[in-house]
Every structure is written in structure tokens, then in C-alpha cells.
Amino acid sequence: MSIVKEFTKGLWKEIPPFRLVLGLCPTLAVTKTASDGMGMGAAVIFVLVLSNVIISLVRKIIPKKVRIACFIVIAASLVVSVELLMQAYAYPLYQSLGIFVPLIVVNCIILGRAEAFAAKNPVLMSAADGLGMGIGFTLSLTFLGALREIFGYGKLFGSAVFGPAFKPFTFMVEAPGAFVCLGLILAAMNYLAIWQSKRAGLPEPAIAASCGGCRACAIGESKQIVEG
Amino acid sequence: MDYFLMLISAIFVNNILLAQYLGNCPFLGCSKEKGVAFGMGAAVIFVAVMATAFTWIMQKWVLEPYGLGYLQTLVFILVIAALVQFVEMFLKKMVPPLYKALGIFLPLITTNCAVLGIAILVQRKEFGLGMSLYYSFVASLGFTLALMLMAGIRERLVIARLPKSLQGTSIGLVMAGLMSLTFFAFKGMIE
């Protein structure tokens, strides 16, 4: 496993919201415009890389029983710093992201990567994994944001793309549009994966299930998730 | 705001799941059976109300007097995590039947954005304690309603003929979009 591989897997093969189906709440909520999505992505990159690094550093000290609690505290501290940084340097973005900045702490990506990767791997690998996943997350958010912005407002990054005759398709920027768009993108990703492996003569891949990595929703595995 | 208006608003118009996008992981993860969905919903109602009470007290009695508002996120998640753990132990000892019904869902709830989201939302809206508790109750009621509806639809979806790439989460999200569109119709009720 090379560092490059850890980094690139987050960009396509295991791109968080589309293939791992992690962190759906912000993916749906803050993608009204491409720039919002990008800003959210940047905040997540910051938290994810640092939390992966810190957790990887202290992974041998943390007792197994309270590890999730420790992960949450580490992530929460980082989220607080992101909040303060955004308030200082990017206040308009902070306002448009609203409640979803503090909610990064319960984003499945952070805990999912901490539990699935950083808690088992050395620092550099974890940093590469965090960066890859973070950038993958940002790309997906920007893509979804751009899609919704183009059709919902007729703009991209704030500048008009269609002529004045264009009637904005309001459905796209409202909640239903977010759900339907993400659902169809997931379907497209599944279709692509099936088509690819069919061409390569491999058996059909598993369809992406919700919350692939965070386990927080895996009923019956609650025994392993001990808080406090 | 009128209490009744708040009820309608929180359950239908600004449904926490379908209009505010909070708690999507359990929405897609725990909506395969109605029984599971109901358990999850009940657990969220229970924990959200308790968490709102405790975090409200922390905010007003500790954070604000000392000017530590910026620690909100950190303090809230800690309080919620400890609370969930405590509630789990308490129920196990004192109310075993309730623990049997909700037990497996409790540890999953710490990282549920709906719970933390409601706790932070009531602070941002600057509600009093009574109003906060009421809001957290009706908002999580709306969450349960959406979850139950989704589970009902998905139980039917299992036997539908779907293209392979649309199966699972994908069609779940599209269904959520259509439900969200339906809930959109309630928007005219409150202006």
C-alpha cells in the first residue's frame, strides 16, 4: 500500500458520498451553489486531515473501550477551530453554511475514516487517506453544487451560464431536488461500476449501501460502538 | 410563536429530515422495516428531548456567563455522548422493557446529526427552556413520521422491478426527494 494509492482511492474508487455513501447530510444541505459546496469541502478537508493525523499519532495510547469518545472529542475540537477560523476569515460562507459547520463533528466521514483507517495506520498514510477522502468529498460537493446551481439559478460560481431567456428550474435548489439529484448520481455511479466490471469480465460489484464505513447505522453491531 | 403553529411547522413544513436535511444516515440506514424505523424514531425523540434539556442548561448556565460561546460544539457533543451512555445504563437497570425496545438504537444516536442539530438549532433560534423542549419533541416527531413513511414505502420497493443500478440507497434517495416534494405542499399552511 503506497501513500499515492491511499491518496488516490479517495478521488474516485472510494469517493465518499457517491461510492461509500458517507456524509450525506451536508452533501444534500449545502450544495445549493457550487461555491457553498466547495467551502464545506474545504472545512471538511481541514478537519479530516488533522483528525486523521492526530488519531493516528495517539492510536496506541487510546484505550479500546473509549476510543470512539476520544475520536469525537478530537474531531469536535478541530471543528471548533474551523468555526473560529471561518468566522474570522470567511464570514459570509460561515453564514451560508449555517448549522452544518458545527455538524461536521457528527459527519460519518470523520468518524468513519478515523475508525476504519487512522486508528490502524501510521501517520503519513492516514494523512494521505484524509487528504484524498477530503478532496474527493469536496469534488463531489462541488459537482453536485454546480449541477444544482446551473439548473436552479442558471449560474455557475455566481456568473450566469445561460442567456436571459433561461427560466430557472427552482425544483433543483429546493430540498427535493437535492435528494433526487444525489439519488440519480448514485445510480449513475452504480451503472458505471457495473458496466466497467462487466467489460473487464469481473463479477458484478456490490451496490453501494448507505453508510459503508461509519457503522453507526449498522444495527446489531452496537456492541462494538461503546461511547463514554 | 403559537404552540400549535410550531407543531405544524416542525412536523410538516420544516420537517427536520426532508426540509432541513438532518439525520439522513438513519433515514437511509434504518428504514428497511417499519419496526426498526419506529424503534429508531422513538429513541431519537427520547434522546433529543433529554439532550436539548441538558445542553440548554449548559449553554445558559455555564457557557454564556463565562463568555465561552465558541466551545458550544465541543461541550454539546460531550454532553450528548455522556448522556446517551448514562441513559443506556439507567434504562438497562431500571426499565428493562424499554431498554429492550430502544437499547440497540441508543449508541447509534450519539453521532446522529438530528440530535446535535436540534440542540444547536434551539440555541440559534434563542428559545426559552420550555419552548426548546417542545420544539425538540415535535421536530423529532417529524423525524419519526418521515422515517416511518419511508420504511413503509421501502417495504413495498423490495418487490418492485428495478434496474440494478437504481437499487438500494439510490432509489431510497429518489423516494426521499418525492416525499420531500409532497411535504413541500404544506408550505402554504404557514406564512
Add this chain to the structure above:
Amino acid sequence: MILQSLLVMLGLGLACSAVLAVASKLLAVEEDPRVEAVLEALPGANCGGCGFAGCESYAAAAVNDPNVPADRCCAGGAGTAAKVAALTGKAAGSAEPMVAFRRCAKTEGNVKKLYDYQGVPSCAAAKQLGSPDACGYSCIGLGDCMRACPFDAMYMAHGMVHVIREKCTACGNCVRTCPNHIMEIVPQAARVMVLCSSQDKGKAVTDVCDAGCISCMKCVKECPAKCIKLEGGVIRIDHAACIAYGPECQEVCAEKCPRSILRRLGATAEAHAHAHVEPQAEKEAVA
């Protein structure tokens, strides 16, 4: 400011951990470690074949209730029963190995279709519109039982379900699922069985099916062990009594069945076939 926030977090952390530490002592629940051990010995399919809600509730019952036998898990079979018995200090006993059985022979009987069902591929859904077959007690053949089977022990062929006896653990999920109630759990050693579940009277059966049971009562009268009965319009065989009686009767019930729908099964059928073939072979040899 730094000091203040440090103090608050430290205080909060201490308070939370103190409360939890005290609570974990005060509210500690004595958990029986045996339950967990039993749970681990079980296959964990949560099939419900034991009659409990899932593996966990069976484990709890097996440990705490002296009346619950150790061999209830049909999915795990004898190996699991021995483990559970060792863990709970109960006699393993020998659970009679059972298997699921389809009580329908609609392809042989040329049962006509009432209509061409094109809806959702599910027996339960088709049944809502009335059974698509002319017989209301046939295998609809849309595979609800196959999907309910946790062990992949069923497959669909020629419009009917077939049980793979080697894989079947007799958990009974198919019995509970089938909307026409044509599946039955019988001992693997069962000697004879009726391939029809129709509760209709003879005329109604002959109208729709060339093979179905017409409740003529021949088998009931012929059985020397009196272990065949007509209950609710369906022939029921007391397999335990039938096996206990032994091969002496030469399966006279199957012999006398005018519709040949009560049939010999498994080893008995083979032995019978041999018994018929061998004298002939001898004759030929003599000739």
C-alpha cells in the same frame, strides 16, 4: 480566556466521567456470561426456526429456562445442540432431523391458469388478486418462500419450488411465508407423504387437477398403525407413529391411493423399486 476554556472543558470532562463511573458501578446489571457464550455457539442466522424471536432470545431462554431444550436450533443441527448443551448443562437429546416438503404436484395434475399474472413477482401479491392457478392450494411459483429461505435451500423450476434437502434446516420460514400454506416440515426419515394440500371436496379437486387428493379416505382406512387422519379436509400423517410402526405395512397407503398422490419417499421408495425389479430380474435369469 485560554485558562477559562481549559478549566471548563476539564471540569466538564471530569464531571461527565465521574457521573459515568459512578453510574456504571451503581447501575451495573449482572449479565450472565453464559448467554453470550451460547449466542456465540449459535449460527446467528436469526431465522426464528427455534420458535424464539432470534438467536439472542433463544440463547437467553436456553440459559435461564430449564424447560427450554438445548437442541432447538434447527439451523445449527447436532453440532450446535451439543455445544449449547455443554454450555447450559442440559442433555443434548437427539433432535429428529427434519426437512421442508412441498405439498403440491400441480404440473403433474395439469392445473390450468385462471389468468396470466403480470404483476409484482411475489406469491403474496398474486394471492391478493386470487390465486392465478385454478386450484387455490397450489404452488403459485413466484418464489416468496425461496426469498424467505435464509439458507439458499430452495430454487424455482417449472413454475414450482423445489427443496434442496441437503441444505434445508427445517427452520420453517417457508411454511410461515407461503400464502397457500403448501409447505410442511416433516422428518427426513418420513416414509410416505401426500403431495397435495387441497382442502376441497373430491369433485372440486378433479375439476381443476388430474393429480390432487380427493379425500377418498382409502389411506385412512388402510393404515394398520392408524396414523393417517383427515383434518380440515387435508390428509395428515403422524410421521413419528408411522416410522415407529416400521416397514411391515409395505406402505399400503401409497399402494391403495387411487390418485397415486400419497407416495413413498426417499429410502423407502428406492427399496420398494428394488423389491419390484429384483424378482423380475430373477425371472428373466431363469428364463
